[in-house]
Amino acid sequence: MTTTVTTAPGARASGKEVSLQQQRARAAFWFLAxxxxxxxxxxxxxxFRSIMFSFTDATSDTIFNGQSEWVGxxxxxTWRVRDNGEVRWRGVLADPDWWNAVWNTVRFSLISxxxxxxxxxxxxxxxxxxxxxxxxxxxxxxxxxxxxxxxxAKMWGWMLNDQFGIINNALxxxxxxxxxxxxxxxxxxxxIAVLIVDVWKTTxxxxxxxxxxxQMIPRDMYEAARIDGIxxxxxxxxxxxxxxxxxxxxxxxxxxxxxxxxxxxxxxxxPRSEGTVTMSxxxxxxxxxxxxxxxxxxxxxLLFLIIAVFVLLYIWLGRVDLSGERxx
Amino acid sequence: xxxxAGSLLLNLAYFAAFLAVTSLVVFPFYYAVLSxxxxxxxRTGAGLFWNIMFWLVVVLICLIAIFPFYYAxxxxxETGTAIFRVNYLPESFDLRNYESVLGGRSxxxxxxxxxxxAATTVIFALFLAVTASYALARVRFRGRGLLLMxxxxxxxxxxxxxxxxxxxxxxxxxIYNTPWALILSYTIFTLPFTVWVLxxxxxxxxxxxxxxxxxxxxxxxxxxxxxxxxxxWPALVTTGLLAFIGAWNEFLFALTFTVDETKRTxxxxxxxxxxxxEQEIPWGPIMAAxxxxxxxxxxxxxxxxxxxxxxxxxxxxxx
Amino acid sequence: xxxxxxxxxxxxxxxVTVIKGIDLEIRRGEFMxxxxxxxxxxxxxxRLISGLESISTGDLYFDGERVNNVIPSKRGIAMVFQxxxxxxxxxxxxxxxxxxKLGGAGKGELDQRVRQSAxxxxxxxxxxxxxxxxxGGQRQRVAIGRAITRDPRVFLFDxxxxxxxxxxxxxxxxxxxxxxxxxxxxxMIYVTHDQVEAMTLADRICVLRDGRVEQVGTPTExxxxxxxIFVAGFIGSPKMNFLEGEFAAAQGCSTxxxxxxxxxxxxxxxxxxxxxxxxxxxxxxxxxxxxxxxAKEPIIVRQPGxxxxxxxxxxxxxxxxxxxxxxxxxxxxxxxxxxxx
Numbered sequence: 009m010t011t012t013v014t015t016a017p018g019a020r021a022s023g024k025e026v027s028l029q030q031q032r033a034r035a036a037f038w039f040l041a042x043x044x045x046x047x048x049x050x051x052x053x054x055x056f057r058s059i060m061f062s063f064t065d066a067t068s069d070t071i072f073n074g075q076s077e078w079v080g081x082x083x084x085x086t087w088r089v090r091d092n093g094e095v096r097w098r099g100v101l102a103d104p105d106w107w108n109a110v111w112n113t114v115r116f117s118l119i120s121x122x123x124x125x126x127x128x129x130x131x132x133x134x135x136x137x138x139x140x141x142x143x144x145x146x147x148x149x150x151x152x153x154x155x156x157x158x159x160x161a162k163m164w165g166w167m168l169n170d171q172f173g174i175i176n177n178a179l180x181x182x183x184x185x186x187x188x189x190x191x192x193x194x195x196x197x198x199x200i201a202v203l204i205v206d207v208w209k210t211t212x213x214x215x216x217x218x219x220x221x222x223q224m225i226p227r228d229m230y231e232a233a234r235i236d237g238i239x240x241x242x243x244x245x246x247x248x249x250x251x252x253x254x255x256x257x258x259x260x261x262x263x264x265x266x267x268x269x270x271x272x273x274x275x276x277x278x279p280r281s282e283g284t285v286t287m288s289x290x291x292x293x294x295x296x297x298x299x300x301x302x303x304x305x306x307x308x309x310l311l312f313l314i315i316a317v318f319v320l321l322y323i324w325l326g327r328v329d330l331s332g333e334r335x336x
Numbered sequence: 337x338x339x340x341a342g343s344l345l346l347n348l349a350y351f352a353a354f355l356a357v358t359s360l361v362v363f364p365f366y367y368a369v370l371s372x373x374x375x376x377x378x379r380t381g382a383g384l385f386w387n388i389m390f391w392l393v394v395v396l397i398c399l400i401a402i403f404p405f406y407y408a409x410x411x412x413x414e415t416g417t418a419i420f421r422v423n424y425l426p427e428s429f430d431l432r433n434y435e436s437v438l439g440g441r442s443x444x445x446x447x448x449x450x451x452x453x454a455a456t457t458v459i460f461a462l463f464l465a466v467t468a469s470y471a472l473a474r475v476r477f478r479g480r481g482l483l484l485m486x487x488x489x490x491x492x493x494x495x496x497x498x499x500x501x502x503x504x505x506x507x508x509x510x511i512y513n514t515p516w517a518l519i520l521s522y523t524i525f526t527l528p529f530t531v532w533v534l535x536x537x538x539x540x541x542x543x544x545x546x547x548x549x550x551x552x553x554x555x556x557x558x559x560x561x562x563x564x565x566x567x568x569w570p571a572l573v574t575t576g577l578l579a580f581i582g583a584w585n586e587f588l589f590a591l592t593f594t595v596d597e598t599k600r601t602x603x604x605x606x607x608x609x610x611x612x613x614e615q616e617i618p619w620g621p622i623m624a625a626x627x628x629x630x631x632x633x634x635x636x637x638x639x640x641x642x643x644x645x646x647x648x649x650x651x652x653x654x655x
Numbered sequence: 656x657x658x659x660x661x662x663x664x665x666x667x668x669x670x671v672t673v674i675k676g677i678d679l680e681i682r683r684g685e686f687m688x689x690x691x692x693x694x695x696x697x698x699x700x701x702r703l704i705s706g707l708e709s710i711s712t713g714d715l716y717f718d719g720e721r722v723n724n725v726i727p728s729k730r731g732i733a734m735v736f737q738x739x740x741x742x743x744x745x746x747x748x749x750x751x752x753x754x755x756k757l758g759g760a761g762k763g764e765l766d767q768r769v770r771q772s773a774x775x776x777x778x779x780x781x782x783x784x785x786x787x788x789x790x791g792g793q794r795q796r797v798a799i800g801r802a803i804t805r806d807p808r809v810f811l812f813d814x815x816x817x818x819x820x821x822x823x824x825x826x827x828x829x830x831x832x833x834x835x836x837x838x839x840x841x842x843m844i845y846v847t848h849d850q851v852e853a854m855t856l857a858d859r860i861c862v863l864r865d866g867r868v869e870q871v872g873t874p875t876e877x878x879x880x881x882x883x884i885f886v887a888g889f890i891g892s893p894k895m896n897f898l899e900g901e902f903a904a905a906q907g908c909s910t911x912x913x914x915x916x917x918x919x920x921x922x923x924x925x926x927x928x929x930x931x932x933x934x935x936x937x938x939x940x941x942x943x944x945x946x947x948x949x950a951k952e953p954i955i956v957r958q959p960g961x962x963x964x965x966x967x968x969x970x971x972x973x974x975x976x977x978x979x980x981x982x983x984x985x986x987x988x989x990x991x992x993x994x995x996x
Contacts, residue, residue, distance in 0.1 A: 031555070036477060036556070039468055040467075040471045040472070043464045043527065050520060057500065123358065126359065126362055134397060137390075138373070139390075144398070145398055147638055148398045149401045151405055152405075154581070158587055159603070166408070172420045173422075177422040240370040244370050269495065288588075291499075295500055
């Protein structure tokens with residue numbers, strides 16, 4: 009087939025042989041090109057256009073016909089001095105709804121990721137222990153992971169239902185509460201509901217990542233510790249945790265980045281609840297529901313910037329070897 | 337400003353307290369698990385207590401993991417007023433919810449849409465990813481690490497950040513409200529993911545086999561197609577399966593780029609499943625639909641359990 | 656079939672130079688062994704000749720033709736790897752045929768060649784097995800068979816025996832030596848860190864250290880006339896004894912070398928050195944005595960047969976005349992004749 013590449017007549021005619029390294033570099037270029045072109049089309053270009061939209065007054069009526077006007081930073085922040093000298097701020101950065109969404113996102117990410125880390129590590133330790141039925145536990149925890157987010161949102165939405173939900177029923181039977189709680193509707197419990205579902209669904213993923221990290225720790229290290237009579241809790245803090253740190257860091261970063269952009273669970277479980285609207289959700293509502301492409305894009309661009317800064321900080325501060333290049 | 341700083345501090349304090357309480361609550365369970373290997377056949381009272389704690393942890397994990405799905409199945413088999421009576425054990429076996437879901441044409445249509453879209457996306461992504469990951473894993477060139485990081489960054493993209501630009505592109509291409517809109521947009525996460533995972537798998541193949549092939553006269557393309565692909569097919573299956581699940585579960589793009597009921601994918605169909613009136617949520621059919629789309633996934637995941645765990649961790653942890 | 660010339664060849668990875676200017680000629684049909692301690696660059700040198708690594712500066716000629724930029728498969732080489740590197744998904748036949756198939760050989764010719772080389776290596780009964788169904792020794796034969804099938808001008812071996820157990824290593828070594836006799840006009844280059852392999856297989860040996868050639872010569876030349884103290888110490892087993900200080904000064908050099916087999920035990924007081932036996936190793940055919948004569952380390956004396964000298968005994972030692980190697984403080988042999996003789 010393509011073996012002829014190596015003896016391409018052009019190469020011989022010009023009197024220049026193609027060395028192995030040149031051949032491989034050339035092949036690598038052609039191998040990477042389609043993927044890179046595709047990524048530019050579906051990621052880089054749309055991202056660029058979205059950022060451009062955030063500087064225009066585009067709406068759902070003007071987005072496709074090019075009639076939107078360039079408005080500079082007006083979608084982000086602008087001010088007008090009133091006649092009485094009072095300064096009025098406008099734009100996303102002066103919008104309390106936006107700051108509420110930022111706050112919700114941060115709160116959600118911090119709490120969900122810390123819970124998932126603590127519980128995920130517990131599950132990973134269980135799976136790393138030796139006992140009968142370990143295979144069953146591992147299979148069981150894969151179930152929440154495999155269930156589509158929308159389906160889990162609906163399932164839990166039903167279980168958390170205020171009148172007919174099994175959770176309220178159980179809590180009342182146990183005398184923990186005396187009246188049913190409208191979990192997903194009340195602003196103060198909506199976030200709890202979202203957290204429960206997210207932790208339920210994502211802890212298995214964390215556990216599997218950490219289990220892989222745990223299994224890379226040589227068994228004889230534990231045996232040596234046991235022969236030396238070191239207390240298992242001490243072994244955990246002095247040995248397991250430090251050795252697990254790289255795997256733990258990577259898992260936490262992946263999860264934080266994922267949590268910061270959460271959309272579907274919240275959109276389906278607690279639609280339009282003040283207490284759970286995140287950056288992705290508020291941006292989506294502006295774009296799709298209200299057709300305000302300028303402001304919606306400004307919000308999505310801000311989210312992108314936050315995540316980008318976060319990633320850069322993490323790589324720079326933690327010197328995390330995400331690409332696995334260095335460990336090679 | 338001072339007010340803001342104050343509330344920030346207060347919230348930080350809350351968060352610290354929350355972490356402390358959580359750790360305290362969880363610690364006994366940790367202890368039970370950590371000391372399980374040492375305990376062995378400890379017959380003393382304390383040993384027995386911690387053994388019970390250990391099994392409590394195991395049972396709780398399984399129960400919490402399985403119960404919601406079990407309850408969904410339970411609900412899906414109930415109709416009428418039975419559905420609104422809370423019961424923990426199966427009481428009725430009524431398939432009418434399934435009939436109503438599968439009887440309506442649009443849901444079956446959604447399933448077919450999802451299968452077609454997810455399968456096409458995955459095949460397309462794997463096709464591009466195999467050659468690209470060979471170049472990334474096996475050829476030394478300047479900027480390789482940076483390129484890998486960029487690809488990883490793309491898969492970490494908030495999808496909302498490209499939504500309006502992608503909307504414009506899809507409209508311009510004239511594929512709005514068709515499966516191709518979703519196939520195109522899903523590439524944004526399936527492609528980086530498959531490239532990433534396949535690169536880690538490809539890196540682990542022995543160097544000398546490739547060198548033997550080079551000495552035998554194999555070009556890079558022959559190395560990929562004749563030598564590496566036959567060795568990599570388990571990895572391909574795993575990666576493909578994971579990407580398939582990702583595409584199958586996607587919601588935001590599917591919600592945005594389709595309007596007609598017949599063009600929807602399964603997650604959108606379930607999210608937008610409505611009853612006779614706005615107020616009445618058809619819980620029975622929703623649960624039936626949920627069970628229908630989830631059972632095949634769970635079966636797949638359980639069958640490919642070991643491979644999936646390997647694939648997930650190849651994407652994540654590198655010792 | 657090829658004469659290989661290296662002219663001032665270097666190889667650098669970034670700022671690290673691994674091969675530091677090598678001039679070497681490998682003659683047609685010769686069995687050349689590259690030997691040296693780990694990290695000396697012997698494998699890198701082989702990979703430069705194979706074309707798997709690119710040469711940083713300098714020239715490489717095959718039969719007078721510069722091949723620096725020729726891809727490996729066009730150089731007419733075949734290579735046997737340390738880990739065998741068989742294609743795991745192909746059976747033995749396909750493994751051996753892969754290269755020829757890619758080269759566009761006809762079916763009949765291909766089949767004939769594969770069967771011929773399989774017969775030569777006595778693996779013709781294994782042709783439809785997969786590599787994982789073979790033993791380590793069989794895999795190594797298949798790897799060699801695969802190389803033969805390509806009918807190479809130059810045969811390259813990269814530590815091919817180091818993954819085999821001791822008994823198999825000796826048997827396969829013999830096999831390779833036989834191969835060399837059968838394929839008289841194929842140039843063979845063999846990399847090893849084991850000087851016994853080097854001595855037994857080579858027509859000529861090239862001793863490398865730290866990216867440079869220390870000495871090239873026949874096994875006998877290296878053994879009898881080492882160019883420097885490194886080669887003297889590297890070739891020969893057990894290692895040559897080195898004496899410094901007054902022992903060396905007495906012979907007019909800064910380091911005095913003497914091989915363990917060139918030292919005789921003589922009657923008390925008659926020898927050049929006197930010392931106590933601190934340890935004895937009985938290898939059956941030979942006896943190694945470790946004798947402390949007051950030097951930094953005990954010297955090793957090799958005695959054929961069963962010599963029963965108890966540990967702690969004091970003995971007198973005499974090196975054989977003309978078998979002393981004298982080196983100056985740069986490690987080079989001292990040319991001036993010894994005044995005492």
